[in-house]
Structure formats: C-alpha cells, structure tokens
Amino acid sequence: MQLRYGILLASLSLLITGCATMSKDECQMADWQAVGFEDGAAGKDLGYMGRRREACAKHGVQLNTGAYRSGRDEGLGLFCTELRGFAEGRSGENYNGVCPADLEGLFLRGYEAGQDIFVAHNAVKELEATIHDLELEREHILDDITEMSALIVLDETSRDERVILLADIARLKIRHTELGIEINDLLFALGQRQAEYQDVLASSSYH
Template identity: 40%
Template sequence: MTRRHLLTLIFILLALSLSGCATLSEGECRTANWQELGRIDGTQGQPRARLFEHAKACADYGIRPDAEAYYRGRERGLLDYCTPANAYREGRRGATYRGVCPALLEGNFLESYRQGLAIHEVESELEGLERQIQRVEHRLDDEEVASDEIQELHRELRSLYRDYRFRQQELLRLEQYHGRYGRMLPR
C-alpha cells in the first residue's frame, strides 16, 4: 500500500469515526480506495447497503464508487469479521448481528455469537438489579419512610439480593463454559 493510500485510509477512518455516519466528504470520495473501504466495512460487519450510503454521499460531488472493487474488498473483510472469535466478542458487547456472513461461515459465527450474547444479557440483568438494589437501599436511608413501608422495602431488598445471587451464579456458569470456549477460539 502506498503512502498516499495509507493516508487516505487513515483520513477516511478518522472522518467516519468522528462523524458517526456513513457519509464521505468530497475529498474522501475523490481519493477513496474503494476496495480498501469495502474491506474496512466488511471487517465491521456492515451490510451490502453500506455502499449505497457511500454512493449517495459521493453523488453530491458527481462521483460514483467502484462497486466491483468495493464488494471485492468487503468480501475479504467479512472473512475477518465472520470468525467464531469475533462473533463471541460481538455477542459479549451486545452488538447486533446484521446477517452479513456468507452461508458457509454463518453457522459457526451464530453459535459463538449466541454464547457471547448470553453472557452479555446476564451482565445487563445484573446491572439492572444493582440499580434496583441501590434504589431500595437509598429509600431505606430516607428518615421519612413509614415503618410499614420499611418492612416492605426489606422484603423487596431480600428478593433483589436473591435474584442477584442467582444471576451471579448463572454468569459464573456461563463464563466457565462459554468464556473458556471464547478464550480458546482463534483470534
């Protein structure tokens, strides 16, 4: 890759990350390495329609993307995205899978993705329970709470702690099974 292409790639990545959208500037449209942009979009699990977003942005400047080069790059990028290790990481962080993996890779991808997602969901439930526990504990610290309400708050707190312990055990079980599996997956 030439220095010019590397600088263009860095500029495109920086602009995309700062803007948070799929639009490209005029300069990015004029200097785009469409195959490399497709590869980047593929490694991020972007759908085929991402090219249409780029095309729309570039149409304002009278520039048409090289669709063949873009899709060639995207397919190469999907090979990096559609690995079991990446699927597990995507699931763990709660990312949405957009159905982009080729059929031959999708079965293994989805299995690993679901394992990571199961852990993510339990972690999210634990966070919600922590917030509920804090809310009840804060309410118990309020000196203006009536005595009959205090008893109800204590019952609610015991129930929340029970649910929290159950979810912690579930998380531990999942991490022991899936987490170990996720660490053993090739990177």
C-alpha cells in the same frame, strides 16, 4: 499488495470510521476497494454501501460498486470468524446477517456463546441497579422522617400540623419496611443470577 496499501491510505488519509457520511475530498480520494474492506471488516451490511453512494453523489462522485464489493467480501473474512462472533455477542451487538453461508455457522456459534454471557451478565447488572435505586429511596425516606420529626417538636408547629406529620411519618415507615423486604428478595435473586453468570463463564470454551 495494492489492497493493503489502499487500506492504509484510507485509514490515514480519509479517516473513515463508523459513519457513512463522507466529505467531497474523502469521496474524491477514496480507494473503494479499501473502503469496502473496512466496512466488511466492521460487519457493515450492504445498505452501508448505498449510504456511501448517496453521500458521494451529492459531491458529484460515483462509488465504484465492483471495487467496493470486492473489498467488502475480503473484509468480511476478517469479521465472520468464531472469535469475532463471540466478541460481538458478548458486547450485546446485533448481528445483521452479513456473513456468507460458508462462514456464518462458525460466526454464529461464537456469537450465541457470547450472547449467553451478555444476557447473564446483563441480568446481574439490572438487578444491581434496581437494588441500588431502592436503597437510595430508603435513605431518602429516613432523611424525610428525620426532617419531619424535627418539625414536630418546634413550638410554632400547630397541633393539626403535628397530626399530619405523624401520619406522614407512619406512612413512610411502612414504605421503608416494604422496601427492606423487597430488597431482601432481590438480593436473593441477585445471588442466583450471579451464580448463573459464573456458570455460563465457567462453561464457555472461549476463555
């Protein structure tokens, strides 16, 4: 089939990926039906065609709108599936409403199921990152307390400086305790989020 040959040609010769910028050679060699197919299979909206048109117009090359649209429609048939929708949702990708009405229902069913997993997993990751940052802060506080304690016992440290250091150490110890309480609360919340994430995974019909 000519379209399949065109797709291979576009993939090997033009190396068109996710970017609408096209060189003069790419514009001149383009099989627009194949280019449209690739964009459709990648879920690109029609605005992408406009950007390709502008890119090639700069090189004096006109995009074949009919061929591009025909290829894009066929490519959307590969993109607008339930499993692809699930993969897009689980990856946290945005859906731009590119699927035709007869395919969009199935795509969205998969997309929403994937998005549920993405949201649950992201909640776990955000809590883990927050806990990690707070634990680092606690470690830095302990390092600061150790350094200040060492300064206090130095002969050259004045009485006034010792008073200030002791006050700073007391303040840091309070902060260290507060962080410990906050981390414990977050660890409890993390356990809940992890359980919710596992529930979403277990209830998914896409595994």
